[in-house]
Amino acid sequence: xxxxxxxxxxxxxxxxxxxxxxxxxxxxxxxxxxxxxxxxxxxxxxxxxxxxxxxxxxxxxxxxxxxxxxxxxxxxxxxxxxxxxxxxxxxxxxxxxxxxxxxxxxxxxxxxxxxxxxxxxxxxxxxxxxxxxxxxxxxxxxxxxxxxxxxxxxxxxxxxxxxxxxxxxxxxxxxxxxxxxxxxxxxxxxxxxxxxxxxxxxxxxxxxxxxxxxxxxxxxxxxxxxxxxxxxxxxxxxxxxxxxxxxxxxxxxxxxxxxxxxxxxxxxxxxxxxxxxxxxxxxxxxxxxxxxxxxxxx
Amino acid sequence: xxxxxxxxxxxxxxxxxxxxxxxxxxxxxxxxxxxxxxxxxxxxxxxxxxxxxxxxxxxxxxxxxxxxxxxxxxxxxxxxxxxxxxxxxxxxxxxxxxxxxxxxxxxxxxxxxxxxxxxxxxxxxxxxxxxxxxxxxxxxxxxxxxxxxxxxxxxxxxxxxxxxxxxxxxxxxxxxxxxxxxxxxxxxxxxxxxxxxxxxxxxxxxxxxxxxxxxxxxxxxxxxxxxxxxxxxxxxxxxxxxxxxxxxxxxxxxxxxxxxxxxxxxxxxxxxxxxxxxxxxxxxxxxxxxxxxxxxxxxxxxxxxxxxxxxxxxxxxxxxxxxxxxxxxxxxxxxxxxxxxxxxxxxxx
Numbered sequence: 001x002x003x004x005x006x007x008x009x010x011x012x013x014x015x016x017x018x019x020x021x022x023x024x025x026x027x028x029x030x031x032x033x034x035x036x037x038x039x040x041x042x043x044x045x046x047x048x049x050x051x052x053x054x055x056x057x058x059x060x061x062x063x064x065x066x067x068x069x070x071x072x073x074x075x076x077x078x079x080x081x082x083x084x085x086x087x088x089x090x091x092x093x094x095x096x097x098x099x100x101x102x103x104x105x106x107x108x109x110x111x112x113x114x115x116x117x118x119x120x121x122x123x124x125x126x127x128x129x130x131x132x133x134x135x136x137x138x139x140x141x142x143x144x145x146x147x148x149x150x151x152x153x154x155x156x157x158x159x160x161x162x163x164x165x166x167x168x169x170x171x172x173x174x175x176x177x178x179x180x181x182x183x184x185x186x187x188x189x190x191x192x193x194x195x196x197x198x199x200x201x202x203x204x205x206x207x208x209x210x211x212x213x214x215x216x217x218x219x220x221x222x223x224x225x226x227x228x229x230x231x232x233x234x235x236x237x238x239x240x241x242x243x244x245x246x247x248x249x250x251x252x253x254x255x256x257x258x259x260x261x262x263x264x265x266x267x268x269x270x271x272x273x274x275x276x277x278x279x280x281x282x283x284x285x286x287x288x289x290x291x292x293x294x295x296x297x298x
Numbered sequence: 299x300x301x302x303x304x305x306x307x308x309x310x311x312x313x314x315x316x317x318x319x320x321x322x323x324x325x326x327x328x329x330x331x332x333x334x335x336x337x338x339x340x341x342x343x344x345x346x347x348x349x350x351x352x353x354x355x356x357x358x359x360x361x362x363x364x365x366x367x368x369x370x371x372x373x374x375x376x377x378x379x380x381x382x383x384x385x386x387x388x389x390x391x392x393x394x395x396x397x398x399x400x401x402x403x404x405x406x407x408x409x410x411x412x413x414x415x416x417x418x419x420x421x422x423x424x425x426x427x428x429x430x431x432x433x434x435x436x437x438x439x440x441x442x443x444x445x446x447x448x449x450x451x452x453x454x455x456x457x458x459x460x461x462x463x464x465x466x467x468x469x470x471x472x473x474x475x476x477x478x479x480x481x482x483x484x485x486x487x488x489x490x491x492x493x494x495x496x497x498x499x500x501x502x503x504x505x506x507x508x509x510x511x512x513x514x515x516x517x518x519x520x521x522x523x524x525x526x527x528x529x530x531x532x533x534x535x536x537x538x539x540x541x542x543x544x545x546x547x548x549x550x551x552x553x554x555x556x557x558x559x560x561x562x563x564x565x566x567x568x569x570x571x572x573x574x575x576x577x578x579x580x581x582x583x584x585x586x587x588x589x590x591x592x593x594x595x596x597x598x599x600x601x602x603x604x605x606x607x608x609x610x611x612x613x614x615x616x617x618x619x620x621x622x623x624x625x626x627x628x629x630x631x632x633x634x635x636x637x638x639x640x641x642x643x644x645x646x647x
Contacts, residue, residue: 043448094541096537096540096541099537099540122378124543124545125543126543127541127542127543128542128543129543130540131541131543134534134537134538134541134590136534138532138534138535138537138538140535140538140539140553140556140557141535141557142553142556142557142559143556149554151539151542151552152542152543154546154552155542155543155548155549155550155553156542156543156544156548171498200538204541204542205537207542207543222520254468
């Protein structure tokens with residue numbers, strides 16, 4: 001393989017070292033799988049698409065040759081044991097990867113047909129379109145619940161019209177409106193962990209993203225809050241693309257349309273198999289996937 | 299559903315000593331006090347220092363014996379360590395209490411109402427306390443420290459932001475220089491401003507020169523404390539801001555700094571209290587005055603530390619009392635600042 005790590009800042013087009021398109025069996029499998037379940041939902045040039053994505057931390061090759069398509073209005077779950085690069089992959093999808101010192105990547109991530117790593121592309125606009133919810137709830141401590149929801153708009157210096165409508169809409173979509181509608185002026189930190197996470201989802205929704213990336217959003221939550229967030233994810237799939245990293249396979253089975261299985265055999269993490277969630281959990285093609293989802297390892 | 303009556307159950311604290319045990323502890327303590335003079339005569343030690351030493355040894359032995367009786371030999375090291383820790387605490391608090399007490403008792407007589415309303419322009423240093431005052435010194439200190447704060451806060455906070463948010467190429471160099479700066483002796487700061495501003499650039503002895511000298515001492519305190527506070531802000535918040543599509547500048551301004559607000563305020567107050575009592579740099583830059591000078595940009599100006607210093611220098615009894623009064627006012631101001639800082643930093647949201 002001729003792929004070289006390139007620093008994210010100051011890259012040029014010809015340094016990319018892209019593999020030949022169509023050369024990867026995993027990707028074509030994904031295309032077959034998505035075509036089988038939801039016909040014609042993925043049209044090239046719309047949605048989110050990762051082509052030959054590699055990631056490095058310093059000299060450590062963390063992720064190798066990931067090819068994945070995320071069709072519109074779907075939920076894709078990324079599963080796999082710890083350290084297999086799921087979260088790293090997620091962070092390459094909205095350019096959060098580059099915040100880690102020593103990080104490098106290769107390949108391309110297409111949003112609506114345009115590479116988000118294209119030199120000169122506005123990274124803040126990309127992150128506005130591709131929102132993220134983190135593992136640990138992280139509401140802004142100096143802001144109230146209402147201010148937290150609107151914070152994305154303020155941070156990105158967008159005009160805020162009909163503030164109350166945005167508040168109600170986003171909090172309702174995040175499944176939090178009923179619980180907080182009478183105390184929007186309270187501090188964000190005064191909510192419980194599950195409520196804080198839903199507040200973070202509302203905050204991410206307020207900037208109307210096209211894609212929402214969720215990095216183990218329920219790992220710190222109780223079953224009740226997890227259920228609320230899973231309902232939220234299902235509702236979100238009516239309008240946007242959701243990509244969720246999870247360690248909980250029941251959760252992947254409950255919320256997702258497609259599932260990708262990542263694994264590292266000591267080397268960089270790889271995408272072993274991607275298919276509809278049904279197939280992954282009932283008739284996986286790869287032995288390793290079968291072992292993982294049936295709990296024989298990992 | 300019938301409510302069960304739990305009123306017969308009383309809350310207890312079985313881990314605390316009961317009144318009988320407390321009484322025995324008190325008795326051991328008293329015994330140590332009573333035996334101290336006896337041992338003082340038996341040993342070659344003498345004086346207050348010898349007495350305290352003997353008391354500490356006796357009390358440690360008494361407490362250790364007590365805990366052996368109660369809990370066996372296993373606790374012997376715990377008991378000795380606990381005694382030594384209490385001793386160390388007392389030793390640290392003693393000089394502090396002594397300084398406070400001395401300044402308060404000697405300075406109290408010299409502080410009257412007119413101390414805060416009059417200056418020393420027509421008063422001899424040895425005139426009665428009902429004449430003259432330290433108003434010029436209080437005002438001078440406020441002016442100089444205020445200007446120093448205005449210079450230092452933006453510089454210090456921006457330096458801290460460079461170290462924690464930008465983490466630029468010179469991060470380590472800047473951090474090293476800030477640390478080195480905090481070790482600069484205050485007289486050197488004064489000499490530096492004296493050489494650069496007064497001798498070379500021809501600025502007069504004035505409040506602004508003093509403020510610059512104090513800034514040199516204040517800047518590292520503000521920068522280092524702010525850096526520590528900013529480092530405590532979890533990285534999650536920065537990532538959350540950026541992931542929402544904000545630029546780094548907007549994230550820092552709207553998320554990171556507001557989250558560290560009370561800590562940065564504490565840093566500023568600590569910086570102010572660091573320099574409010576400095577004398578040496580002011581000696582070379584503001585020269586001192588006996589009258590109010592409300593213009594920090596021209597002419598010599600007074601300040602509380604300098605006021606104390608110059609009155610002490612006269613050698614006259616009344617003037618020396620006035621100097622203690624000045625020290626008391628200064629100490630009180632710094633104490634108020636410190637308490638404010640503690641309250642602000644300890645405040646729970």
